[in-house]
Structure formats: C-alpha cells, structure tokens
Amino acid sequence: MEQRLANSWRMTVNEKNFIQTALLSDLRTDGRGPFDYRNLTIQFGSEDGSSEVQLGQTRIMGFVTSQLVQPYRDRPNEGTLAIFTEFSPMADPSFEVGRPGESAVELGRIVDRGLRESRAIDTESLCVVAGKWVWSIRIDLHILDNGGNLVDAANIAALAALLTFRRPECTLGGEDGQEVIIHPPEVREPLALIVHHLPIAVTFAFIGNESRVIIDPSHFEEAVMGGKLTATLNTNGDICAIQKAGGEGVMQSVVMQCLRIASVKAADVTGKIKKAVESYKTIRDLKNIKRHPDSVDINNISKDMEKSKLELEKTIDSQTNDMEIESHSSKKDESSWRHSKHKAVIGRPSSWDPYTKVADADELKATLASRAVATPDLKTDVMSHEKQELNVLVDTLRDADPSPLLLVAAEAREEKNKAKTLLDAVKPKHKRKKKNLSNSNGS
Amino acid sequence: MDIERAGGRGANQLRPIDCFRDVLSRAHGSASCSQGETRVLAAVFGPKAGTKKNENPEKACIEVIWKPKTGQIGKTEKELEMILKRTLQNICLLSVHPNTTTSIIVQVVHDDGSLLPCAIHATCAALVDAGIPLKSLAVSLCCCLTESGQILLDPSKLEEQKMKAFVCLVFPSSVNSVLPEESTPATTKSTEQEIITSLTHGVMTVDDYFHCVEQGRAAVAPLSNILKKKMRSQSAGNAVK
Numbered sequence: 219m220e221q222r223l224a225n226s227w228r229m230t231v232n233e234k235n236f237i238q239t240a241l242l243s244d245l246r247t248d249g250r251g252p253f254d255y256r257n258l259t260i261q262f263g264s265e266d267g268s269s270e271v272q273l274g275q276t277r278i279m280g281f282v283t284s285q286l287v288q289p290y291r292d293r294p295n296e297g298t299l300a301i302f303t304e305f306s307p308m309a310d311p312s313f314e315v316g317r318p319g320e321s322a323v324e325l326g327r328i329v330d331r332g333l334r335e336s337r338a339i340d341t342e343s344l345c346v347v348a349g350k351w352v353w354s355i356r357i358d359l360h361i362l363d364n365g366g367n368l369v370d371a372a373n374i375a376a377l378a379a380l381l382t383f384r385r386p387e388c389t390l391g392g393e394d395g396q397e398v399i400i401h402p403p404e405v406r407e408p409l410a411l412i413v414h415h416l417p418i419a420v421t422f423a424f425i426g427n428e429s430r431v432i433i434d435p436s437h438f439e440e441a442v443m444g445g446k447l448t449a450t451l452n453t454n455g456d457i458c459a460i461q462k463a464g465g466e467g468v469m470q471s472v473v474m475q476c477l478r479i480a481s482v483k484a485a486d487v488t489g490k491i492k493k494a495v496e497s498y499k500t501i502r503d504l505k506n507i508k509r510h511p512d513s514v515d516i517n518n519i520s521k522d523m524e525k526s527k528l529e530l531e532k533t534i535d536s537q538t539n540d541m542e543i544e545s546h547s548s549k550k551d552e553s554s555w556r557h558s559k560h561k562a563v564i565g566r567p568s569s570w571d572p573y574t575k576v577a578d579a580d581e582l583k584a585t586l587a588s589r590a591v592a593t594p595d596l597k598t599d600v601m602s603h604e605k606q607e608l609n610v611l612v613d614t615l616r617d618a619d620p621s622p623l624l625l626v627a628a629e630a631r632e633e634k635n636k637a638k639t640l641l642d643a644v645k646p647k648h649k650r651k652k653k654n655l656s657n658s659n660g661s
Numbered sequence: 662m663d664i665e666r667a668g669g670r671g672a673n674q675l676r677p678i679d680c681f682r683d684v685l686s687r688a689h690g691s692a693s694c695s696q697g698e699t700r701v702l703a704a705v706f707g708p709k710a711g712t713k714k715n716e717n718p719e720k721a722c723i724e725v726i727w728k729p730k731t732g733q734i735g736k737t738e739k740e741l742e743m744i745l746k747r748t749l750q751n752i753c754l755l756s757v758h759p760n761t762t763t764s765i766i767v768q769v770v771h772d773d774g775s776l777l778p779c780a781i782h783a784t785c786a787a788l789v790d791a792g793i794p795l796k797s798l799a800v801s802l803c804c805c806l807t808e809s810g811q812i813l814l815d816p817s818k819l820e821e822q823k824m825k826a827f828v829c830l831v832f833p834s835s836v837n838s839v840l841p842e843e844s845t846p847a848t849t850k851s852t853e854q855e856i857i858t859s860l861t862h863g864v865m866t867v868d869d870y871f872h873c874v875e876q877g878r879a880a881v882a883p884l885s886n887i888l889k890k891k892m893r894s895q896s897a898g899n900a901v902k
Binding site for chain 2: 263264265268275277279281282304306307308309310311313354359361362364365437548
C-alpha cells in the first residue's frame with residue numbers, strides 16, 4: 219500500500235500556486251494564451267483505418283476494424299459501432315491494466331456519444347442482409363502518452379481513423395441469394411464509410427477561485443483544475459454533446475462563452491483533419507500510380523477506368539508489403555546484387571523511387587509485341603517475372619479486369635525507354651540496412 | 662531451388678531496421694522499433710518501489726505488459742509477456758536494485774512478421790533509454806523453414822503463414838570490450854554461443870533447427886552493430902537538444 223503511494227505522482231503546492239497566479243495575467247506555463255490549442259499533428263499508419271494523433275505531448279493511436287455480425291434485435295437494418303479505449307500503463311504510471319478506470323470509461327462514452335448519437339457515421343449503409351448480417355465497426359483507441367486533454371485527442375484519432383478506413387465490399391450470392399460473399403481487396407476495391415459530419419470535442423478547464431477558463435489543458439493544468447467542460451460540436455453549428463460532470467459550478471454566461479469559442483475551434487480542427495486525410499489519400503493514390511511516373515496526366519484523363527486497376531496494384535503491393543519496385547534479383551547472384559546500383563526499395567512502400575527496371579526492358583518489348591493491347595496482362599507479366607507467389611492473384615486479376623487500355627500500354631512503352639536514361643541519375647533515397655550474410659554463411 | 666521472396670530479398674537478408682528512443686514524454690524510457698512494416702512501441706517505468714507477492718525481494722522484479730493492436734488480451738498475449746519477462750530477466754542486472762519493480766509495456770503498432778524480435782529490440786532500446794542497468798543487449802532473429810528445406814531469415818507475415826516451421830531466437834549481443842583483442846577471443850566466443858530464448862512453431866528436424874541456430878548466430882554481430890549505431894546516433898541528437 220505504501221508502495222503505491224510512493225509510486226504515485228503528486229502536484230506540489232508551489233506548482234499549483236504558480237499555475238494559478240500565472241493565469242491571473244493570462245499566462246500559461248507553456249507560453250500559450252488561454253484559448254490556444256497545442257500543436258496538432260495527424261499521421262496515418264500503413265493500413266487503412268489506423269491513425270496516430272499528437273496534441274502537444276499527448277499521443278493517441280486509433281485503429282478501425284470491421285466484422286460481419288448479426289444486428290441488434292431492435293435495429294435490424296443498422297450496423298453497429300463500438301469504441302474501445304485502452305488506457306495503457308504506458309501513458310501514465312497511475313493507469314493500471316485490467317478493468318478501465320472512471321476516466322477511461324468517461325472518455326469512451328464522450329467519444330461514443332459524439333459519433334453515434336449525432337449520426338456522424340451512417341449505420342444504415344452498413345447493413346448487408348436486413349436482420350441477418352450487418353457490418354460492425356470497432357474502433358480501438360490506445361492512449362500512448364498522457365500529456366493532458368485525452369478526450370479531444372482521442373476524438374480526433376477516432377475521426378481520422380474512420381475517415382481513412384475502408385471496409386471490404388460484399389455481395390449477396392449463393393444458391394438462395396442469402397449467402398454473403400466478402401470480396402478480398404484485390405478483387406474489388408474496398409469502400410469508405412459514409413461520414414455525414416465531423417463532431418469535434420473541445421475541452422475547457424476551470425482553474426482557480428475566479429474560475430478562469432482555459433482550453434486544452436495540459437497534464438499539469440489538469441491536476442490543478444477545479445472543473446472541466448467538454449463540448450462536442452460540428453462545423454454545421456450543431457452541438458452534438460456537452461459533458462460537465464461535477465466539479466466547480468460556473469455561471470451560465472461562462473458556459474455560453476465556452477460554446478462560442480468551441481465552435482471557432484471546431485472549425486479549425488475540422489480543417490486540419492480534412493487536410494491531413496486529403497494528403498493521405500493523395501499519397502495512397504500516388505502509390506498506386508508509382509509504376510508510371512511520367513504518365514500522371516494520362517491517369518487523370520482515364521482515372522475512373524484506371525482506378526480499379528490501380529487499386530489492384532496497390533493492394534498487391536500492400537500484400538507483398540515490402541517491395542515497391544522490382545528488380546531482377548531472383549535472376550542475379552546475391553553477390554552481384556550487392557554491388558548492383560539498382561537496389562530494390564525494401565520495407566518502405568511510401569518512398570518514391572522511379573522505375574528502375576532496366577534489364578526488364580527487353581522482356582517488356584517482347585511481351586508488348588506478342589500481345590495486342592492487354593494492360594492488365596502487361597502489368598501481370600511484369601510482375602510475374604519477379605513474384606512467383608502472385609500467380610494465383612494474377613489469374614484473378616485477368617478474370618476480374620476485362621477492359622484493357624491502349625493508353626496505358628503506350629505509356630508503359632514510353633517509360634520503359636525512359637527508364638534507361640533515368641537510371642543513372644537515380645540515387646537510392648533511403649539508406650538500406652541490408653545485411654547480406656552470404657559471406658558469413660560460409661557457403 | 663531458391664524460393665523467391667517478395668521484394669527480391671535474399672534468403673539471408675533482413676528488412677531494414679530502424680530504432681528511435683525517447684518517443685514518449687511521461688515514460689521513464691521509451692523506444693519505437695520497426696523492421697520493415699512491423700512496428701512496436703515500448704515504454705519502461707521503473708524502478709518502482711516494492712515487488713509483487715510471489716517474487717523474490719532480494720532481486721529486482723520485471724513486469725511485462727503486452728498490448729495487441731486490436732482485440733482483447735488473451736492467452737497469446739500472456740504467453741508473449743512471459744517469454745519477454747524471462748528473456749529480460751536474463752539480460753538485466755537484477756541485483757542492482759533489489760525490492761523494486763520495473764514495468765515494461767509493449768504496444769504492437771503493426772504486425773508484418775517477426776513480431777517478437779522487433780519487440781525485443783524495442784524493449785532493449787527502451788531499457789537503455791530509461792537507464793536500467795543491463796548485462797548486455799539482446800539481439801533477436803526469426804528464421805523460417807520452407808517446404809524444400811531452405812532457411813529464410815526475417816519472414817514477413819505472408820511468408821510466416823506459408824512456412825512449414827519457424828523459430829525465433831534471442832542471443833546476447835556482441836560485447837565491445839575495452840580489453841585488448843588477444844586476451845578476449847576465448848571469452849567472446851563463449852558469450853556468443855549462448856542462446857537466451859528459442860521459440861519454435863511447426864515441425865522441423867533437429868538438423869534444420871541447428872542450421873537455423875547457425876544462421877542466427879552469424880547474424881548477431883552485424884545486427885548488434887546496427888542497433889548500437891542507432892542508439893548511439895540518437896543520444897548525440899539528444900545532447901544537442
């Protein structure tokens with residue numbers, strides 16, 4: 219028992235007085251104004267539906283996954299949304315494993331109310347077979363670092379993950395039309411969730427005897443505050459939820475002022491989230507067209523037709539997962555590959571390496587000459603040289619994609635010629651930490 | 662008869678390893694390690710006062726908490742916690758802080774094969790960041806065995822699922838001694854021959870297992886150099902901060 223007390227962190231009286239006195243002159247310990255948010259960065263992981271949000275020192279990760287389940291009895295045509303918050307002991311020594319504490323439950327409830335009851339996520343579109351099968355969306359929020367104001371950051375993490383999540387497409391099939399077939403991402407492009415609006419949570423802390431209001435309290439300010447108010451609202455001017463659970467009483471006028479400030483901040487944060495999601499989407503689309511670096515304009519013209527093929531490519535890459543540009547490594551010796559300039563990019567699908575296939579150029583010409591148009595075939599030929607394990611996928615590609623494009627074949631020829639000249643100028647952008655142990659292997 | 666690996670990797674090639682220390686502000690020590698697409702975040706709190714009931718109060722106690730990416734904590738997580746705990750008990754100097762508990766929390770960010778080796782590297786880096794006294798660092802490697810009997814190092818998730826068997830090995834990292842070279846060849850050989858942890862899945866013959874161990878041992882020196890370089894380069898950056 220004494221050990222727990224010895225290990226817990228307590229605020230000293232000096233620190234408390236310092237924070238309160240500084241606030242009397244509208245100063246905060248980290249130099250912010252009373253209504254300034256901390257620096258917000260939103261990053262995305264390699265999978266769809268994973269986000270990492272950093273608000274000052276607070277770090278939260280969000281993961282979204284989906285599953286087909288039976289719907290609730292009273293709502294047979296709606297999908298379900300579940301939020302799981304994990305207050306990891308990593309974030310704060312006072313968090314314990316096992317049953318979530320009060321603050322964890324409160325956080326989960328605030329985020330849940332903001333998303334579910336305001337109908338931000340369209341649950342009716344998640345229905346597959348009414349009364350039998352619906353999609354259940356599960357949001358896992360991992361609190362990594364508690365720097366204060368977990369609610370706001372967790373909300374942003376959940377929204378960012380939901381906006382970038384893609385669920386697999388499924389169709390009804392089978393003998394009686396009741397069987398649900400889930401299509402893997404390489405066959406059919408996964409679909410995004412329908413999000414009507416973005417509910418943003420803004421937290422206010424009341425500190426001191428005069429109940430000074432500050433926004434986005436840091437960890438130290440949270441330890442000193444007398445009361446807290448969280449307002450969840452969207453840019454349409456709707457208030458989705460307000461949470462003020464006890465604490466010091468505040469005047470009505472103060473609450474109204476808080477709501478007004480919150481609507482301004484919500485617009486700001488919404489803009490940041492949308493910008494981050496947009497740039498993630500462009501990066502993801504760029505990844506799809508990375509094999510054709512000088513054909514961006516062609517892709518824009520025929521974007522819709524290309525899109526399905528690009529998704530196929532992208533998902534193939536994400537499947538193999540550690541190779542962006544192939545090189546003829548399988549055909550060269552390991553020793554010669556070590557010295558070769560044309561190193562494959564390993565482990566970083568987000569790095570942008572121009573097309574480095576030179577040795578393949580002749581093979582490409584041969585395949586192009588032999589086949590009339592066949593775009594997907596071209597791509598599959600290119601890949602089948604390198605990856606034998608993709609043979610199964612290649613067949614499904616051919617079946618699924620019947621419409622070849624002359625344009626893309628032409629551009630492939632162009633860039634293949636260009637590849638020879640670009641090669642000498644190419645420098646590997648990232649250091650490759652490859653250890654070639656064939657020497658030490660003693661073979 | 663070479664199996665082609667995705668990304669054109671050779672059978673003996675590992676994915677690029679990256680290691681960052683001091684990523685969290687509240688934890689006493691933290692590190693994030695990535696091997697290819699696999700990413701693991703580790704945080705260390707400690708030493709805290711007191712040990713748990715059944716633990717020996719003459720020594721420091723190590724507590725590991727493994728957090729998966731999604732889903733509830735089940736038996737696999739408990740098993741991994743136990744493996745990590747016993748591995749770390751070997752490399753930590755437990756008698757320096759008796760009657761204390763050091764908590765290590767491991768969070769899986771993305772799993773693309775070789776999860777346990779990545780977790781061990783992250784944990785070692787986090788322990789270094791926290792200043793917990795260690796005997797040596799641990800270096801870990803995953804080897805898998807194909808149907809044709811070929812051994813591949815550092816498999817990705819897809820490769821792991823297709824393989825006949827795979828084994829995860831943990832070795833103490835090579836020690837850079839300050840003593841002159843001539844006096845240490847015997848001792849360095851003996852430390853490199855230790856295997857701290859070995860975890861196998863699937864069926865393999867005894868010969869295959871020893872081949873895997875040989876491959877793993879050959880990788881210890883280059884891997885430990887890389888990890889130490891990563892940790893050293895970061896500390897220079899921290900000094901500038």
